[in-house]
Amino acid sequence: MERLLLRNIDRENSNSIETYLSNGGYLSLRKALREMSPGDVIEEVKRSGLRGRGGAGFPTGMKWEFAAADIKEPKFFVCNADEGEPCTFKDRLIIEKDPHALIEGMLIGAYATGCRYGYIYLRGEYPVGRKILERAIGEAYDKGFLGENILGTEFSFDLYIHSGAGAYICGEETALINSLEGRRGEPRIKPPFPVNAGYLWKPTVVNNVETLANIPLIIERGGDWYASIGSPDCPGPKLYPVSGKVKRPGVYELPMGTPLSEIIYEHAGGIVGDRKLKAVFPGGASSSVLTSEEIDVPMDFPSLAKAGTMLGSGAVMVLDETDCIVRASLRLIKFFRHESCGKCTPCREGTDWLVRIVSRIEEGLGSEDDLDTILDISSVMENSFCGLGMAAHNPVVSSVRKFKDEFLKHIKLGRCPFRRS
Numbered sequence: 001m002e003r004l005l006l007r008n009i010d011r012e013n014s015n016s017i018e019t020y021l022s023n024g025g026y027l028s029l030r031k032a033l034r035e036m037s038p039g040d041v042i043e044e045v046k047r048s049g050l051r052g053r054g055g056a057g058f059p060t061g062m063k064w065e066f067a068a069a070d071i072k073e074p075k076f077f078v079c080n081a082d083e084g085e086p087c088t089f090k091d092r093l094i095i096e097k098d099p100h101a102l103i104e105g106m107l108i109g110a111y112a113t114g115c116r117y118g119y120i121y122l123r124g125e126y127p128v129g130r131k132i133l134e135r136a137i138g139e140a141y142d143k144g145f146l147g148e149n150i151l152g153t154e155f156s157f158d159l160y161i162h163s164g165a166g167a168y169i170c171g172e173e174t175a176l177i178n179s180l181e182g183r184r185g186e187p188r189i190k191p192p193f194p195v196n197a198g199y200l201w202k203p204t205v206v207n208n209v210e211t212l213a214n215i216p217l218i219i220e221r222g223g224d225w226y227a228s229i230g231s232p233d234c235p236g237p238k239l240y241p242v243s244g245k246v247k248r249p250g251v252y253e254l255p256m257g258t259p260l261s262e263i264i265y266e267h268a269g270g271i272v273g274d275r276k277l278k279a280v281f282p283g284g285a286s287s288s289v290l291t292s293e294e295i296d297v298p299m300d301f302p303s304l305a306k307a308g309t310m311l312g313s314g315a316v317m318v319l320d321e322t323d324c325i326v327r328a329s330l331r332l333i334k335f336f337r338h339e340s341c342g343k344c345t346p347c348r349e350g351t352d353w354l355v356r357i358v359s360r361i362e363e364g365l366g367s368e369d370d371l372d373t374i375l376d377i378s379s380v381m382e383n384s385f386c387g388l389g390m391a392a393h394n395p396v397v398s399s400v401r402k403f404k405d406e407f408l409k410h411i412k413l414g415r416c417p418f419r420r421s
């Protein structure tokens with residue numbers, strides 16, 4: 001497939017404005033401002049079928065339509081560049097290698113929705129990205145793409161960077177907004193949704209980095225062209241970060257809906273040492289695990305939901321036959337326990353109990369009753385306040401369901417069968 005999202009990354013000085021301009025950069029902004037009304041831009045994005053790449057897969061055009069319809073002012077446009085999910089490293093590539101694609105996408109989105117100010121909420125652990133973005137924003141101001149009366153029109157937009165302080169929950173859009181306001185990074189109740197009551201309780205669009213990098217392409221080549229790529233229900237190019245026991249870990253740009261088996265065996269080169277694949281977490285750390293028999297699934301939102309898991313950020317984590325699934329699920333739930341903000345009981349207590357129980361099983365001190373307790377706890381966690389708690393138990397519960405024998409082996413042997421000593 002032609003490189004679309006990653007079209008610039010191999011160019012010399014790929015993150016400079018000169019490189020971006022020499023490859024048609026900011027022509028989509030020009031087209032949107034000079035030839036299209038805000039409503040036309042929203043229609044084009046709706047026609048494209050673009051769904052958000054931050055995890056929830058919400059239709060981008062619809063989100064913009066809601067924000068555009070709200071008359072409160074000023075409105076804000078926020079780029080979610082928090083990227084805190086373990087094994088997700090796709091947005092970083094755009095931030096560091098092609099920051100102007102993200103800025104141009106934000107500008108077009110802000111024009112379409114009537115936003116006057118923008119923030120890039122950047123993962124605190126991306127200091128290199130921050131320097132690159134600072135330079136890129138300065139270049140965009142110098143060329144007149146940011147600031148007052150952009151390209152001689154009535155559209156004005158100022159853009160700022162805000163670095164997070166290392167909390168995964170601040171990637172959740174309402175916790176992000178709280179953090180941006182200087183409050184504790186905890187989610188807010190929804191509704192009202194940020195498009196109506198977000199930053200400073202004003203209409204606020206929150207979009208992921210990868211989502212925004214698609215926008216200049218859609219305006220340049222049209223929504224119909226975009227909708228013809230990949231899965232009909234969920235089109236476009238997609239960045240899949242692949243990690244774990246594959247020969248060639250990395251970020252792969254492929255049409256949405258590419259089979260998981262193709263991603264692992266053709267693009268990422270198959271399993272290290274040609275060992276057997278054991279399990280895959282197909283959509284980030286909170287996705288339910290798939291077995292080796294289940295990997296022919298198309299990697300898009302509806303297909304993975306049908307398969308009982310989710311696309312999430314699209315981060316593929318591969319385990320081979322030498323990996324212990326009990327230890328892998330323990331590692332993941334430990335992450336969520338650490339990152340739980342503590343606001344609600346099911347998540348705060350549930351993640352802690354899951355860590356305690358899976359730890360004792362992993363050490364060979366568990367009992368068969370523990371497996372039922374895990375399922376009970378997870379059904380309570382489904383009622384958590386936000387997506388973190390609602391999904392945190394998925395890797396553990398799906399591992400218990402699909403690899404029950406391995407959990408029982410730990411219990412019967414009184415030790416981990418994968419440990420040498």
Ligand SMILES: Cc1cc2nc3c(=O)[nH]c(=O)nc-3n(C[C@H](O)[C@H](O)[C@H](O)COP(=O)(O)O)c2cc1C
Binds near residue numbers: 055081084085172
């Ligand atoms: C716990 C949690 C963490 C999240 N982290 C991120 C993140 O790092 N980046 C992101 O874009 N979206 C993240 N999201 C999703 C956002 O809440 C939101 O749906 C997204 O930024 C909207 O942008 P999109 O429509 O372009 O996908 C997270 C959600 C949850 C529940």
Ligand code: SF4
Binds near residue numbers: 386389390
């Ligand atoms: S689910 Fe977890 S992260 Fe979300 S509000 Fe509750 S405690 Fe906080």
